[in-house]
Amino acid sequence: LREAEKIAGLYEEIYREALIGGTLNSLETKEKILKRLGEGRYSAVDWENQLDMHNFESMKDFCIRAAQGQSGNTVLLRLLNDGGLIWYSLESREKEMKIDRYAVSWEGDTPAASFLDTFTAYVWSYTVKGYFLFEKYQQPGYDGATGHHAVRVEPLNRECRELNRKYILPVGYEDNNLFLTDWSENDYGELSFEDMYEMLYQVKYGRRVEVDNSEIHASQQEFAEMIQTRFQVDEAELQSQTVYDKAAGIYRWKARGMGDFPSCILPYPEVTSYKENGDGTLTLTVEAVWEDENTDCAFTHEVTVRPAGKADFQYVSNQIIHDADQKVPPYIKRTGK
Numbered sequence: 106l107r108e109a110e111k112i113a114g115l116y117e118e119i120y121r122e123a124l125i126g127g128t129l130n131s132l133e134t135k136e137k138i139l140k141r142l143g144e145g146r147y148s149a150v151d152w153e154n155q156l157d158m159h160n161f162e163s164m165k166d167f168c169i170r171a172a173q174g175q176s177g178n179t180v181l182l183r184l185l186n187d188g189g190l191i192w193y194s195l196e197s198r199e200k201e202m203k204i205d206r207y208a209v210s211w212e213g214d215t216p217a218a219s220f221l222d223t224f225t226a227y228v229w230s231y232t233v234k235g236y237f238l239f240e241k242y243q244q245p246g247y248d249g250a251t252g253h254h255a256v257r258v259e260p261l262n263r264e265c266r267e268l269n270r271k272y273i274l275p276v277g278y279e280d281n282n283l284f285l286t287d288w289s290e291n292d293y294g295e296l297s298f299e300d301m302y303e304m305l306y307q308v309k310y311g312r313r314v315e316v317d318n319s320e321i322h323a324s325q326q327e328f329a330e331m332i333q334t335r336f337q338v339d340e341a342e343l344q345s346q347t348v349y350d351k352a353a354g355i356y357r358w359k360a361r362g363m364g365d366f367p368s369c370i371l372p373y374p375e376v377t378s379y380k381e382n383g384d385g386t387l388t389l390t391v392e393a394v395w396e397d398e399n400t401d402c403a404f405t406h407e408v409t410v411r412p413a414g415k416a417d418f419q420y421v422s423n424q425i426i427h428d429a430d431q432k433v434p435p436y437i438k439r440t441g442k
Contacts, residue, residue, distance in 0.1 A: 106207065106218060106220055108180070108194075109192050109207040109209065109218035109220075110217075110218045112147070112182070112190070112192060112209060112218065113209045113216040113217060113218040114216075115142075115145055116142070116190060116209055116216050117215065117216050119138055119141040119142065120138060120188065120216070122137075122141075123137040123138045123141070129186070129187075129188050130186075132155065132156060135151050135156060135184055136156055138184060139151065139156060139158075139159045139184060140159055142159060142182055142184075143158075143159025143160040144159075146160060146163075147159075147160060147180055147181075147182050148160045148161060148163050148164035148179065148180065148181050148182065148258075149181075149182040149183075149184065150181075150182075150183055150184070150256060150257065150258075151183070151184045152183050152184060152185050152186060152191075153186075153373075154255070154256065154257040154375075154394070155266070155270075157257075157260040157261065158256075158257065158258055158260070161258050161259065161260060163179060164179060164181060164237070164258050165231075165235065165258050165259065167179040167195065167197070168231035168237055168258065169231060170197070171197030171200065171202060171231070172200070172230070172231050174199055174200045175197070176196075176197060176198045176199075177196075177197050178194070178195060178196040178197070179195050180192065180193065180194055180195070181193040181195060181237075181256070183256070187211075188211060189208060189209055189210040189211065189216075190208070190209035190210075190216075191206060191207070191208060191209075191221075192206070192207040192208070192209055192218070193205070193206055193207075194206075194207070201225055201226075202225065202226040202229045202239060203223070203224075203225050203226075204223070204224055204225070204226060204239070204241075205220075205222075205223045206220075206221040206222050206223075207219065207220055207221055208221055222241075224241050224242070226239040226240060226241065227240045227241060227242035227252070228240050228399060230399070231258070232401050234259065234377075234392075234401050234402065235257065235258045235259020236255055236256065236257055236258065236259075236394070236401040237254075237255075237256045237258050238253075238254070238255050238256075238396075238399050238400070238401065239253075239254050240252050240253050240254070240399060241253075241254075251370055251396065251397060253396040253397045253398075253399060254396060255394055255395075255396040255401060257401075261375070261377070262377075262378075264379070265375075265376040265377060265378065265379065266376070268376045268379055268387070268389055269374065269375060269376040269389075269391075271418075272376075272389060272408065272410050272418065272420075273374045273376060273389065273391055273408065274373075274374060275304075275308050276304050276308075277371075277373060277374060278371045278372060278373070278374065278393070278434050279371055280300060280303070280304070280361065280366070281297065281300035281301060281303075281304050281436075282295065282296060282297055282300065282436040283296065283300075283301060283304075283420070283423060284374065284391065284406055284408065284423050285425075285433060285434065285436045286423070286425075286436070287423065287424055287425055288422060288423055289421070289422035289423075289424075290336075290337055290338070290421055290422065293338070293342070293346060296346075297438070298332055298336075298338075298343060298346055298347050299321070299347060299356075299358045299439075301332060301335070301336070302314070302323060302328060302331050302332060302356075303321070305331050305332070305334065305335060306331060309331075316360040319359060319360050319362070320357055320358070320359060320360060321357070321358055321359075321360050322350075322355045322356060322357040322358075323355060323356050324354060324355055324356075325340070325349075325354050325355065325356070328343070328347075328355075328356040329343060334417075334419075335418070335419055335420055336419060336420055337411075337419050337421075343356075358439070359439050360439075361439050362439070364437075365437050365438075365439045366437065367434065367435045367436075367437060369397060369434070369435070370396070370397045371395075371434050372393040372394055372395035372396070372398070372403050372434055373393070373394055374391045374392075374393055374394075375391065375392050375393075375394050376389045376390065376391050377390050377391070377392050378390045382409070385411060385412070386409050386410060386411045386412075386421055387409065387410050387411075387412065388407055388408070388409045389407065389408045389409075389410070390405065390407055391405065391406050391407070391408055392404075392405050393405075393406075393434070395432065395434070398432055400432070403431065403432040403433070403434070404425060404426070404428070404431040404432060404433045405425075405426040405428070405431070406423055406424060406425045406426060407422075407423070407424045407426065408420070408422070408423050409421040409422045409423075409424075
């Protein structure tokens with residue numbers, strides 16, 4: 106706890122300096138904080154693995170040696186979105202991983218360290234991609250915070266990160282099947298345009314679409330314009346793939362109910378490579394990192410996009426790279442459609 110308190114004192118200075126002229130919500134501010142922590146010889150990364158770990162070499166060396174059964178110890182810091190830190194004291198011995206966790210949280214204007222728990226990892230691994238995966242055992246039926254953790258140690262190509270933030274992360278795998286089914290501009294297959302309308306609406310306006318008596322509806326023009334910003338599809342195709350009320354001139358569909366959501370914590374996408382095609386499109390290779398399945402690659406899919414200027418683009422296709430060991434997260438169609 107003394108070392109955690111020492112980190113809390115160091116963190117206060119770093120945190121205040123980083124917030125000058127910025128906000129904690131920005132990646133730039135988080136990067137400043139992590140850089141300073143790394144300069145203090147700590148391995149430090151953001152909670153959502155959206156920035157490269159600082160002082161990653163130390164953490165990588167520890168994980169490799171631990172996987173070989175060598176004894177050792179190190180400290181890992183993870184920056185929370187609310188400005189707090191989770192402080193891990195890691196000790197390896199004969200391939201076992203003992204973990205002490207502390208929280209550095211804000212009490213008014215002052216950060217304070219507190220002890221959380223001690224446990225031996227139920228399972229843990231250091232993957233070829235450079236992820237440190239570990240799990241705290243939870244009793245069956247436990248409904249608290251997940252015991253699964255995935256921490257990217259190895260740096261990721263900066264361009265891949267930018268492509269992920271622009272094309273993949275805003276949609277992700279929640280409440281839609283854009284990246285969970287095979288489709289292309291020649292055959293949209295089972296792609297749900299209703300889901301895509303809701304996702305694109307939220308990205309554009311920063312809020313969910315309004316629900317009217319458990320139903321969502323949009324005028325013919327509103328629906329087409331929203332979808333056609335991201336898909337090269339004509340209205341005849343849209344109407345054949347959805348429920349279009351010709352008499353009223355609106356698209357209508359049921360809002361999602363309690364039974365229309367997966368019961369598990371879903372993975373998040375990570376672009377790991379990309380290639381430029383000769384027709385002006387880009388194909389991104391995306392791997393799903395699924396903490397609750399203890400894997401940094403639950404499944405792989407290729408997403409092709411058509412950039413149009415600095416900000417505009419269209420989705421062209423999604424293709425799942427099928428593999429015997431893949432774990433594609435569940436997609437639940439809304440009831441009553």
